[in-house]
Amino acid sequence: MGADIGVTGLAVMGANLARNLARNGYTVALHNRTVGRTDALINSYSSEGEFVRTESLSELVESLERPRRVLIMVKAGGPVDAVIDELKPLLDEGDIVIDAGNSYYEETRRREAALREHGLHFVGVGVSGGEEGALNGPSIMPGGSKESYQTLGPMLEKIAAKYHGEPCCAWVGTDGAGHFVKMVHNGIEYADMQVIGESYDLMRSLTGLEPSQQAKVFREWNTTDLASYLIEITSEVLEQEDELTGRPLVDVIVDAAGQKGTGRWTAISGMDVGSPVTTIAESVFARSISSQQELRKITNQVFPAGINEAVSAEELYGSGDSRQDFVEDIRKALYASKLVSYAQGFDMLTAAGAEYGWELDMRAIASLWRAGCIIRADLLDTIMKAYEAPAGERPANLLLAPEFTEAISECLPAWRRVVAAAATYGVPAPVFSSSLAYYDSLRRDRLPAALTQGLRDYFGAHTYQRVDKPGTFHTRWSGDRTETEA
Template sequence: MSAQIGVTGLAVMGANLARNLARNGYTVALHNRSIEKTDTLLLKHGDDGEFIRTETLQELVDSLEKPRRVLIMVKAGKPVDSVIDQLAPLLEPGDIVIDGGNSHYEDTRRREAALSRQDLHFVGVGVSGGEEGALLGPSIMPGGSRESYDSLGPMLEKISAKYNGEPCCRWIGTDGAGHFVKMVHNGIEYADMQVIGEAFDLLRLGAGIEPADQAKIFTDWNSGTLSSFLIEITAEVLGHIDERTGRPFVDVVVDAAGQKGTGRWTVVSALELGSPTSGIAESVFARALSSQKEQRVLAQDILHGHEGSVDLPETFVEDVRLALYASKLVSYAQGIDMLTAAAKEYGWELKLDEIASLWRAGCIIRAELLDDIMKAYAEADTRPANLLLAPAFAEAIAGAVPAWRRVVATAVQLGIPVPVFSASLAYYDGLRRKRLPAALTQGLRDLFGAHTYNRVDTEGTFHTLWGEDKSEIEAVDTH
């Protein structure tokens, strides 16, 4: 019996993807560095479908039909390179190596280039949906060659999540495009979770609404424009009571948020691309600050906020909802702007409407508003330069702005940190302003470093002789 795909790396995600493939009618060859994990999977879930047990990579390769498809599900970084180094010599031209982990897209580009020189296909696949999604149907974002997708794509589409019958899996683009899109997805996810946390903080510390009552509020919000997986599970977490203490679950959890690096990668990549992802960046920094527990404990006795009392309007809960919606839109806008910048930088033909369609089911940031995002980018002649400029979103966010400003102002007065609410509002205001203080920045740069500037009234590049008579000269391009 030949297998249609092999999976090496049978931790939870790898095991669940292998089971998903088997459940969908594919024969799956299994391999793990420690054979115990292979045997455990077969013992517990061997009746999910057809599996082939292998003990070595050579056995794995020998069990596969051609062209061979091998899915690597090991920790990102050096472990992936190690498996590739062992696997590649065993393969033949036309075989496909797939990395389904959270690898950095630059690593994927490097690996794809190296394996293509051996006439092997390398596919970096972004997989979102966590352990449950891997088993029941994740959102899948594959990169690599178009030729490799012709062989691999139908299989991935079959095991992916479905939205109204459509698979949440499409070919994204060449080399590292799939992992790049997954990275941006995770950046949006960071911002989305942080701004939900800020809304929770405002409702509790500002309005005195306890978690159980907030659970009802978030459940109500999930039936409207905020409808999304993260809002849904926020209600579940806030309504959960700790069995040991009888207290709200959120009150017994240490307030230090972990991270695995994809949010940080998003911000670093955005800086390199010159793409302003301020809301996403603030969400990453907020996690970092939360983890500086020792400094925070010291600061509680030393730093004082001098917070004032604030008369909250009767509309405060609704104001927070609107501010949350507007900030959520900004995180998507910043992520999509980053995708646009990356497409130009790396020569990818990213189809933004299709990418939005992949996020409608299976993944963590699935939300009702993705249908409208798809529509905004569906037609080439009406695609907005920025998501916030799409008529539907421009109108929605304009209606939310007064509430957004009230919420940020109230948070400042109460000393409640709202980094993503405020950074997102600043991004919106910066985007719409006719003039920004960058003109002064350019003047300062020219004075201390002769970095030159442009004028609003004539073409050309200029420099002022600041240390002499302050006359202006036209700068000579030395590049």
């Protein structure tokens, strides 16, 4: 009997997806460039299901039932193309090649078009949940053709995370849509983590709350409208002590955040489709500046920073309000900023759908993120509700959904106080600040872009439009300064 699916690339994620498939009753053919890794997986986990050992891609393909399904789990970029080039002559029309790594969606679009010419299906699949999710049930965001999903979909839905019995897996759109949705997921994840970090920094710098004390705060916040996976694990990280020194673990971790590129891709792609994902961009920049440690050390000597002791409540508010009130303000500012990051992410998905011809179902996408993935949060149910309205009644931006409009209004005074305190006392809070600026920009009936257009017309004759009549105009700035219609 042929194997149901083949997996090539057996590092942690590939191995765990293979095990997940086997645990769910599928016969999985295994291939890795180093055969020893294949043997190690089979030796350790053969009791979990049926595995087929292969030593080459040709042997892998020969072991599969038709239509063949080959899942690639190698490093994004050139390695994916190398595997595809080797696979292509071995496959027949109708076979399916699946890239479940973090590939850039434009590369997925290119690969899908190229393989389609050879009668092959190429499916870019976004997978979120890390090592544990890959093994026990990730959030899965497949793209590619609808035809390929008819064959592949039931298998992916079976291994996906379940939310109240519903699989967190659904076809999201053609060619690169799956990887695009996963990229936006990761962008929201960047912003979410950064604003959590800013909350931690503000509480420690301005109220004197130590990590172990903050762990209790975040645990309590996880029982509120902030309930989410990231808030939950924040409390666990903050309460962890370092075995070697006895200090809070967070104090001995180097404060330089790494990144694998998906956040940067989201920020760049947001600009490409004309969607202002400012919170995501600021979170990427925050990671970049955290890595400039030597420059920060030099600058700190010139411009000393830091607060030696907690700021009093009187200093923060000019009154006797308790520090607990400021902590509650931070909670509200965190929630409001979190709403903005989701609103920007879904705005970007809407813009990309129009740009690339993807019929993205926003309600379905929100449902995929309710379990298995890193940004799973209770507010996703509210987002789904917002997109359940008939097409003409859905909010133009998630912040305009009634539940979120009410929440933002309630959080706004606290949000402003937190941003003002951060600026006053020199605690960097780029995502808090940019989220608030995004909100304030959206609600303004006039922005200073009118002056920008005037300046562009002055130095570059880029023209402008008027508010009182149609057409495009230019002022003769170096001449008599009369206006002409362009």
